[in-house]
Amino acid sequence: MPVAPPRPKPPALNALRAFEAAARLGGFAAAADELGVTPGAVAAHVKALEDDLGAMLFQRQPQGVTLTPLARRALPGLSEAFDRLGLAVQGLRAEAAPRTVHIATLPAIAQLWLSPRLPAIREGLPGITVSITALEAPPNLKRAPYDLSLFYRPPSEGRILAQDVIFPVCAPAMAARLHSPADLLAVPCLTDTAWAGDWAAWAAIALPGQEFAPRGPVFSLYALALAEAVNGAGVLIGHEALVRPALDAGTLVAPFAQRATLPCPLVLWSARPPRIGSAAARVAALLGG
Known part of the structure; x- marks a missing residue:
């Protein structure tokens, strides 16, 4: 038995x-x-x-x-x-849905950098669907269901799309009141909670040896803070990759020449290199172009 x-x-x-x-x-x-x-x-x-x-x-x-x-x-x-x-x-997942690309990124990057590029992706890659998830922190791509990740990260972690250059931006009418960085003490300075150290990083270059504490509204959404800067509510530290469309349109201007480059550029990366010719590889190529 x-x-x-x-x-x-x-x-x-x-x-x-x-x-x-x-x-x-x-x-x-x-x-x-x-x-x-x-x-x-x-x-x-x-x-x-x-x-x-x-x-x-x-x-x-x-x-x-x-x-x-x-x-x-x-x-x-x-x-x-x-x-x-x-x-x-x-x-x-990639085999089951070979023409779908999932991207994880910061809310501000999704709204201000990635969204304007989506029409060109749709036109250049017909039939490929791009889904975007806005996250406050980079996911673990070895575990999370995303093909690509787009965040400000150390340059060694992926493909650099843009350096993170920061400087004050404001509406043209506000800029007319500003003649030197010291004039910022007399106007509202907008702050985004995710990048609360931006003002200090820029002031270290523009106002060396001086104490500078921005006074003004605080926002938890960078896109909202940017909209308020356009509306004339105050001066915001602009991340060049995110504010470039507004600068080109003239709705925002940079009143000062001083710039600060932060150590973490805008980086695109994946858990492993996308297969050549795959939807993820083709989307990544367009984003880097």
Whole structure:
């Protein structure tokens, strides 16, 4: 009579994924944000995995969690496995929808840089669909379902599309009141929360040795701050790649000659080079043109 003993049950994939994310990112809250679940769900998955293994993976402390030696040894292999799984899923998606390209980018880049280029892409690449997701932070392209990513990043991370050159911009009527950088103390200076350090970076060049604290409205959307600058509400630090259309149209002007170049240019990259001739490769070529 054949013997068919019960097979050991492997750990749940969701529990492994929760552990890997929490271990790699340093906590349950960061893992929850990446996985799109609650910190409580991550904690429950990790506890279930620990119960299944019969061993602790995290040391719980009031100030957070730390990895046990077992967890530190296991993390590299699991991270590599999930990276490879993510890339395999991306390849499957690309094969299933070979004429669709998914791009992840900042909201400001999507509205002010990418959107004006979409008509040329549609005209030059008929039959290819470009979908855009606006994100506040770059995704992990080895895991996330995006073909291309477009963010201000270190130049070593991808193909540079534009340097990040910044300088004040404002409506022409506002510019008439400005004769030197020191005049900014007398007018509203608009600030975007995502780039709160822009004014300091530019002032270090334009007002060396002087303390400068911008006073004026604060916005959480750069495109809205830009629209308010066009409306005459104040002076905004312009990122050249994003404000170039408004400068060319004359709705904004740059009242001062001083420029500052930030260390992270506008970079296009993917988890792996798009296959030659693929929809992603052809879209990337047009964006870089």
